[in-house]
Each structure stands twice: as C-alpha cells, then as structure tokens.
Amino acid sequence: MAGSVFGTNLTISTWGESHGAGVGVVIDGVPAGIPLLSEDIQKFLDRRRPGQSAFTTPRKESDMVEILSGVYEGLTTGCPVSMMIRNADQHSKDYGALEHVYRPGHADYTYAMKYGIRDHRGGGRSSGRETIGRVSAGALCWKALNYMGIFAQTFTRSVADVEISEFKPDEISRNPLYMPDQKAAEKASKLIKEAMKEGDSLGGVVECRISGVPAGIGEPAFQKLDALLAQAMLSIGAAKGFEMGDGFLASRLKGSENNDSFRMENENVVKTTNHSGGVLGGISDGSEVCFKVAFKPTPSISKPQETVTDAGEDTTITIAGRHDPIIVPRAVVVVESMAGIVLLDLMCRGAGSRLENLEKIYVSVD
Amino acid sequence: MAGSVFGTNLTISTWGESHGAGVGVVIDGVPAGIPLLSEDIQKFLDRRRPGQSAFTTPRKESDMVEILSGVYEGLTTGCPVSMMIRNADQHSKDYGALEHVYRPGHADYTYAMKYGIRDHRGGGRSSGRETIGRVSAGALCWKALNYMGIFAQTFTRSVADVEISEFKPDEISRNPLYMPDQKAAEKASKLIKEAMKEGDSLGGVVECRISGVPAGIGEPAFQKLDALLAQAMLSIGAAKGFEMGDGFLASRLKGSENNDSFRMENENVVKTTNHSGGVLGGISDGSEVCFKVAFKPTPSISKPQETVTDAGEDTTITIAGRHDPIIVPRAVVVVESMAGIVLLDLMCRGAGSRLENLEKIYVSVD
C-alpha cells in the first residue's frame, strides 16, 4: 500500500497539507462496538494544539474534528471512520518568500526531487499538521484499548541536556512541557526561552509506558511489536531515534545484567526487571511496554542559514513566521497515538493466531 | 500480510526454524535482468556464518544456499526467487533440558503465550538462524543496487563501552569483529574473552553507511525511508535501538547546529554536513544514508539464572550448548541485508511516483 496508509487489519489513511482545505484520516477495520464521541477525539487533538503556552507557535488552530462516518448512535459500526479537521488561520503569504528556496532541515528539496513539483506553503504535506490525522485515529484506538484495561503514560523525558530525575505521573499534565518532574520542567523552560531569544530551537526525548498489555501481542519476524513501533515512531516528522526498553544502553550491559529473570507471583509469570521494555522476540511479555523516541530541534529557526534556490544558486535565508521553539511537547500525544494504532491493529490480527480462538468466535456461537 | 512477510513491491517471505529441515526465503517482485549466481548469495551468507573466530559459536553451519527458482541463464526473470539452506549439525538434545523452562531474554515464554504451543529446540523460529533468509534476500538486492552505483559499508561501531575512534574502511574485513579501527578491535576482543570466561555475553552497535543513493527515495508519512529502516532493523532478533544520522544526539543539539546547510557544488545540490543521515522528510537527499542499530548482549549465557517452568514453578537454569558471546559481528551483514531490501523495494515503488516516469517507460516505447 502507498506511503500515507498504515496498518494491516486496522488501516489508517491520512491526508492533507498545511495550507490546503484541511487534514484528516480514514480508519478502516475498526472493531464494531467502541463507544465514540467527538469529544473523545477532541481531547487528544487539544493535547497537540498550538498556542497554549509560551513554548508553542502562537498560530491559532482551532482544530475542531468532524466525524463523518462509521459511528451510529454513539458506537463504531465496523465501517470506515472518516474524520476531518478544516484548516484555518492560514498565512500562506508568510511562505511566499520560500517558494523557490529549500529550507535546511526540511523536506523541501527532497519532495522536489521525488515529485518534480511541490506545495511550498508551510511544508505542504510534510508539515506537522499531517499528524492531526494520526492523533484522531489514535484517540479512537485508545478508546478501545482503555476499554480492555490498557493505558498509556506518555511524557517528555528530556529537553536538550535536561533529563528528568524523578517520575511523578501527576506532574505530567501540570507543566506545558509534559515532564513528570517539576524541577526538570523549570530548568528546561529556561533553556527554551534562551533558545527563543537567540532565534534558535531545541530537541528532546519522549517516553511512552503502556500498562495492561496482555502477553502474546506482536507478529514474529518483520511485524514484531517493537519493529512496528519503531516504524510508527520514525514515521513522525522530526523523529531521529527509537529505543525499546533500555535501547542503546542495553548494548553496554552484559547478558547477566540485561536479561530479565522470570518468577511466579500470585500464579502469574512476572519479570523481576524490565530491561526489555515489555517485549521478548517481538511479542509482548505481559510487563509494561516502554520505549523512547528522540526528536531533533525544530528545523525552522530565525537565525540566518546558508542554502540554495531551486534554480541552483547559493543563498541565505531567515525563516520568519510562527514556529515552535521545540516540537517535543506537542509530539507527546502523537507518539501515544501511533502506539495505540500499532497495538490495536496487532490485537485485531492476533485474534486469529490460534485455531482455538477461531473456534471460540465462530463455532461456539452454535 | 502476515508477520514473516516484508515489503511492498519487492516482497520477501522467510521461513524456517533452528532445528527443522532448513531455512529459506522467497523473494517476489525482483526486477528482471539482475545477474545472479549462487556465489553472490554465498558471499553474504559466509559473512554471518558461525565458527569463524573465537568470538562466534563453534557450531559448524555449512549454510550452502540452493537457488530454486526465478533465475534463468544467470539472470533474474522477474519471477519469485526461492532460496533454501538445509539445516545441519543439529544438536537437538542440547535443548531437551529446556523443553519446559522459559529462558530469560528469549522468546520462549511469549511464543507459548501467543500460540499455545512452541518448538523449544534452539529457539525455533525466534532463533538467529531465521536471519539466513534475510541475508540471502539482501545479497540479491545488493546485486541490483551495486549495479546502479549504490554501495554499503557496514561495521561494528562499538562493543560494550569500546567505541571506534577512527574509521578505516579497509580495516573492517581484517578483524573478526568487523571494526574499522584496529585498536578498538583489539580492546574489544579482550573484553569479549573476559566475558566468555565469566560465562557472560556482550552487546554492541552496528553502523551502516550507504553511498550513491539518488535523492527522492522514500514514501512520505508511514513509509519514509527511515521509518522502514527502523522497522527492518528492530525486526532483527536482538536489536533494541535505532538511530538515523545523529539519532539521540540530535535531541541535544540546537536547530542551528543540527540543520544541514545546502550549497551548490559542480551544479549539484550538496549538504555541508550530514546530521540528518541522508534523509529529509523521510526521503533520501542524495547524501550518504547513515544509521546505527543497538544490539543487546546474547541472552544465552552459562551463568545460572532465575526463571520459571511452563508448569508455573520457580527454577534456576544454566544454559549449556554453544552460543555466541556477542551477536554483533554476525549481525553486521544482517543489518546490511535488511537495508538493501528496504532500498530496492522503495526504488521499485518510487518508479511510478511521477506521470513523466510512467510515460518514459510505457509511452516512449513506441
């Protein structure tokens, strides 16, 4: 399937550009019977909405979702759920100066090379607005997952060099950076403000922890739970790295340090530690599913940069317009959304992994 | 498609267990006209073969490939290429003791949970032997890529804490660890020998650099070049992390430091630096495609470990048998293979990305 389509049994198809009519998503293969209201989607969208703090672009994006299909009397019907968010507050003229210039760190040059044509306004398809469709789909998936006792905590782990040193879940929603450590959040805020003054930007790391995932989710070989999470995460615009569990740190440990021992606890198999991040051989092992995603600093900065024009001439640009000094806080909900999509898709598929499951569904009906 | 199948236009389907009849792969969608001999495959397989140094398992695996279809008079025909490698030297009894025990760090427990049944011998499907199919397919893809001027250098970047401090390509094949830095290789060798003495194991990081990739390869959104590389890499058994270009380091840089400037050089657009690792917006930008993969230490160690039986009882195991003290050197060619599969698949797909390309192929024929 084509590049803007994702998933096997649960298939999402996102569309839309920064400065077109709107953005949206079609989600097909949604299990029937999930309670769904616009508010469920809106709550997720609000988490990525700009203009909410000093650290996000002052662009006003109301981003009101409209559910166009697939829901009847408050429940999903099993038919495709189409959702659309109209674009508004477009300053296309802001981008006029960039029509013939390739912005460093952006996809301007590569889209031109691939397609021989590009919509330069606001990055077109490669804009961060593309994630709105993902978040809408993710909100829907998390409704179903929550229903089955699966919950996520997603947060900013670090901003530049400032890393959290404690994990207080309640703190996450109390600061605009979504950090579970108040002091780290304060330190990071200062750093961001300094970068803003310099016309510069920062990056950081998002972490996601998912509890309640039953053992047995994930398809061996190429569609391992961690492989699909890695694809999903690296598919987010500014993502540059992915770690499952301990990630790169694991490469520095010995086997005896890195292996997680099993033991019995209340008649359940549990792991004493969770270096693996909740997967073994690409299949969930019943412990918390944990991973991290590294995001580069926002490429749009107002400092002057060397670059070239599409006519092949060297030039210097200064990017005006309204940009996030850091992508990370708004990426938190995108990471969570993509994880939800991956998980629900794998659960739908795995439902047919044993002959006895098929019998349970099709034969015991009699 | 199911989990052991990978790719869109170029689709590979791997099969086989550690202690079954053999392992293999079917590659479909192979462009016609690629010169292919068994030797081309064998050369790749030999790079992952055990028993070649003190640092790999002394198991003898001759791993002779048989090309069963899709090649006629030395050229691929466009039809599926099936390749098989018979298993040999099987010590199934070595695993008898493990029939009812879940090995820490292995997929024993999760396969049992997912399928309700498992082939415990040597890890079954989750064994490292599963990568033989990948390497066979990768060898084929690299034949085509080389033909188009695309070449890879893949090597061990670090073993535990020992990281390379220089990059001498010629050195890579001169040491059994595939490190491009002789001194680092020596230091790492010592470390591995110590771990072996302790009955322990080590991990490390593999790096891959691909030159000659034209700008424009990669499909936006979910099938970005980096997203598919991430999936491909995390799908390798012991992989725990992935970095495109600077990866996690990018999250610590400022935008002005991380952005790669463009400039003209001999009428070509080039980048002054390559923090991005050769992609922008998920599409190749014409510079070197670079990424890193973190591998955990081999989970099979002879030190005693706490675990449980499939009857739900705590126990202790000591894994005998013949195991690699470190997976990394043998993973080098697996990483390169998966990269080749991803690249050729994306190139086949991208061939239809412009109406003018279709005209070039179908209409200009007249």
Added chain:
Amino acid sequence: MAGSVFGTNLTISTWGESHGAGVGVVIDGVPAGIPLLSEDIQKFLDRRRPGQSAFTTPRKESDMVEILSGVYEGLTTGCPVSMMIRNADQHSKDYGALEHVYRPGHADYTYAMKYGIRDHRGGGRSSGRETIGRVSAGALCWKALNYMGIFAQTFTRSVADVEISEFKPDEISRNPLYMPDQKAAEKASKLIKEAMKEGDSLGGVVECRISGVPAGIGEPAFQKLDALLAQAMLSIGAAKGFEMGDGFLASRLKGSENNDSFRMENENVVKTTNHSGGVLGGISDGSEVCFKVAFKPTPSISKPQETVTDAGEDTTITIAGRHDPIIVPRAVVVVESMAGIVLLDLMCRGAGSRLENLEKIYVSVD
C-alpha cells in the same frame, strides 16, 4: 489492509454511509503531475447521478465533489488526494419501518451478524452511495490514463434478456441506458417500464473495452490483470459475474477456435482475434482489454416479500421509498472507474519490473 482499502501502489480508501454526513475517498500513491480540476471528477460523478431519467430513482443527489488535498496549482503533487461529497436530500424516516427487518437481497442480515450492530438507514455502508468514492478515484485515474493514450468505452450490453446486436459507440451517451444499440435500448426501456409498473426490478450486463493498454501490464499469479479486475468488479454491490474476453463462452470452444493467432503488422505483433480479452497469463497483450460484469436486479422492490425481523419472527415487507428499477445504467461508470484504478495501480507497480527501467529513472538522471 482492511476491506474498504484497495490497491498496492495506488491505494484508495473509501468511506461513508447512505445517511451519514457524506461519502468520500482518499487516493494515495497518485503519480505527481496529473492535471486535475473538480470538473474532471464531476463529469464522472454526473454519469452515476440519479434523477436523470425515468429509469433512475427520483432522489435528488447533487453530489458536488470537493477536492480537499493533493492538488496544487492544478496538478497532483504525489500526496494523498482526499475528496468528499456531502450527503443531502436524506429521507431517513423512509427507513424507520425497516429498522428491525432484514430486507431480502440486501446486506442487512449479514452486517448484523458480522458486526452485531448496523446502521439500517438506506443500507448504511452497503448502499450504492458507497460507489461515489470509487467513481471519484476512477475519474482521477482516467485523467492519467487518457494522458498516456489509454481510453475506455463502457456500456450496457444487456438488460434482462435484451442484448445489443450492434455496437455504435456514439449511441452510448444518447440513451439513458448507455446502450450502443438504439433499438435494443428502446426494447429495454419498455421492459423496465413494465417492471416498474409491477413494482419489480431488472438486472443486466455491463461491458468495458479499453484501448491503448501497452503489452506487459499485470503481475503474474495472484495479481493478474484479469484477477484484479475480477476482484474490483465483484466488489461492486450488485455484481454477480465476471467474464474476461469470451468468458464462459470460451469454456465451450475448442483450443483451435479459442486461441488467438499472432501475426506481424507494421513491425508490431498483433492478434488476429481477441477471444482472450487482451490478456495472456494475466498480463496485457497489447490488444483491447475487454470484460463483462453481470448485475442482479435491484433488491429493493415494492412487491411484498417474506422475511424475518431481528427479533427472529417471520414477517412480510413492502419496501417503499425511491429506488432504481435497474442498477445497470448507473453501474456503467462504476465499472469504468474500478478498471481505471486497477490499471493505473498496475502500471505504477510494473514500472519497477525490469532493472533497466530502474536505471532509466534513477541512474540516467546524472
């Protein structure tokens, strides 16, 4: 991928129900550079619009398409093209009486069995309105195909027992039944009027002939040109049969009668006859691609019918409301649309079928 998604390199995702907010489609993998205006889509939609003759439902569906993404300055950009058509003129109350009754010949019962829930209004997702997304996508594909010299003639071959006995292409658009034979059209019209009087309905056969298809389109084995056409056609609501070339008639011929001889004509290989319908081994052979699709009579009839309620009681229903006495004329453009989608998708994929094609696109650029 899920059921409302179709295609490999060119992937369409349709959505929408009869009585929801609207219907639409997202088309991804569209080659960049196709000239596209709303009018191009509208022209196709108008061919399936009801209310245009005595033989279609008097429902007024204005069906104005809105192109929401993927087009910039009149050309496709290679990004997903999203199109939406708002529903209007909804008589949901017409369906109140049917809330708990399964209509014979409709999908009411099977949707209830599959999903445990259904949107009964107007057939919900299984309504004929679902084809609007297909037609919108088809219009786009035919723009590209026409550009490459590929053209379709699609028409009604028979209505009940009335079959055409001559083929005058100009006649097709002159009668509301889209028959290329004026006399047959008149005879068929009478038949339909009689059926309408009886509160009954009729079926028929649609034929499609496509000229200009270069030899070499279609993927062997499961994704043969004819196999994908068969899937595409049987996926249309009321379709019950498919014939490639001579179809069932071929099963009655001898090999010597059915084989199409080759001969040279102006240095081209041509076929003396075209029993095969333009494919050999599932790959286009350069002659006209011809196939037929059988459509059942409209299941919604006003004659009383025996059926059951969702509470498991026998009952009788009389379907009021506004229904087509025959689906065939409106299905003509749906058949043509699906054929265009299949063809363009296969052409995009086939672009990578030879190493020399890849070189043409990627290497000769230098």
Added chain:
Amino acid sequence: MAGSVFGTNLTISTWGESHGAGVGVVIDGVPAGIPLLSEDIQKFLDRRRPGQSAFTTPRKESDMVEILSGVYEGLTTGCPVSMMIRNADQHSKDYGALEHVYRPGHADYTYAMKYGIRDHRGGGRSSGRETIGRVSAGALCWKALNYMGIFAQTFTRSVADVEISEFKPDEISRNPLYMPDQKAAEKASKLIKEAMKEGDSLGGVVECRISGVPAGIGEPAFQKLDALLAQAMLSIGAAKGFEMGDGFLASRLKGSENNDSFRMENENVVKTTNHSGGVLGGISDGSEVCFKVAFKPTPSISKPQETVTDAGEDTTITIAGRHDPIIVPRAVVVVESMAGIVLLDLMCRGAGSRLENLEKIYVSVD
C-alpha cells in the same frame, strides 16, 4: 505486495517454474494448533496429479511434498509453513523448438514484453505446475476449515457443451472427470477423446459448494467474500469467468425472482432459496457458498497454428510434447484450494471485527 503473494492475515507466497528445481509455497499466518501431516497435503496433490487417466497428460509427476517448517509434533506452530515439491521427469528439450516462438493462448509473448526475458521451458512460471503451491496451501487451510465444520464439494459442471443434469456427490470421485452425473461424464469422455484425435482441446466449468460457513465472513467493499473468490479464481491460469450463485443468470431475472426470502427455522434465520450463492453484501449469510469458474480449452494443441517469432517474423507452429486435452478435471482441486485459502484468511481477519471478540480472547483470559 508482489504478484505471487496472496492474502492478508494468512499470506501465501508461491514460487517455482515448470522446468526449474521445483515448486513450492510458504504459508504465513497459519493459526497454531492445526493437526498436519504430509499425507494431508499429498491427498490434495494427488487430485491434481497428471497421468492418472486417458484425459490427462501422460507426464509422470510424482509430486511428493516435503513440509520444511512450521509444524512441530504434528501441529502447526503459528510459524511459516514452507512446502516444496521437487520437479522431476523434465523434458526440457521438448521445448527447444519453442525458444524463439510465441505460442498462441500462452503467456510467452506477454512475459517477454513485461520482463524482457523469459524462461521458455514449459511455460516457466506461467505453467500449470505453478498451482502445486496453491494446492499445498489449500490442503492445509481445509484441515482447519474441516475442523470447524466447513466442507467443500467441488466438481466439473460442464465439459464443452455437456452439462450435468443431476447432482450425485458420491459420483464425483468415481469418474476421472470429477462429474457428479455419470451419464454426463460418459458423454463428456467421448467428446474429449474426439478432440484428442483431432489434436485439439476442450474447456469447461468447475463448480464449488461450501457448507458450514458461519454468517458474517467477508470484509465489506473491496474484500467481499465474493470479490476475493473472484480474484482467487481468475488468478488460476486458464480461468476466464466467475459466477457467484446464479451469476449471469441473475442478470436475466426480476428482483422478485432473484431475491432470496428469509424465514425462521428452528430459531435460525434461513433463506428459502439461494440465488445469491451464500453471500449478501459480500458477507456470508449462513447458507451454502456456491460459485462457478469457466476454464478455456488447453492452449497447447498439436494442430498447426499461425504465430510469430521473437525476431518479429510470421511462422507456423505445431506443439508437440505431452499436454492435457482438457484442464478442467485437474483444476477442480485448484479451485477448492483457492476457496479454502480465501475463507480461512477472512475468518482470521474477521476474528477482530467486534470489540467483544477481542475481549473474549484477550480479557476473559484473566
């Protein structure tokens, strides 16, 4: 995915040419727990084996299957099942004369156009031997389906103009034509013998009836049960037509004649008639799933035929070698196999179609 790969959750990948090392299939996504022995596969393969009657090619193909993976202690493990059948009795020289000539009715010309290269021996990939992989996979699927109470009766409905006039299931395996009507079989036998004498060939129609399919199988829109069956059937080499239920006949009926009434019977919803062939809206309705497939006469005939060489010259060929005078009897098991693959794949996928099914499998475990 590429052309020789088929299926969504259950994915088969077939490979092999007529005169290469062998043919085979990899089936991935197989539910764990299906009892499977080589004999189960062999029984199916024997039904398509040549040399068993006067009406099949006297070529000896022993066609012994080897199961290479995915089965442990007699049960499928959920891992890919690879099966191989070595080629034997190859008369490659028989085809020397055809190296530069395009046989009418065969894929010689189209493969040459598509790939620029072809393996001319015995049709290479487009040979009937390609179906061995399909039949092996089908045998496996039917093991699981039978286990769930789903059974098929597949038979020859007509040979040229000779159609069955009664249906005696027991008769099917008693005559080499697999016809459920002894008299028709005798009449057809005579016809075939006459055709053989003339150096000519015949076609016919295969019918398949599947009982025990629960209501609710099939994915709306493009992956309807009938749409996937149509694709699967037209993907068989010589297939030219497909009918679901009454097929083309339905296009001649009135709505009141063609609609199947529902009524209650022992608290079950049943249909009074089954014109629809067991599907409504592309989803199984609980009644028998019935369809027909038309096969053209074998294209290989010994009568002289006009054709061209690959150098572009007119010529005449007489095809020697050993060929089936009719494909139909050997196609019976291929049709049944493909139907089983489609059904089991759809059942695996449909297992996730309701939130309550997911709960049944994942949540109730606790």
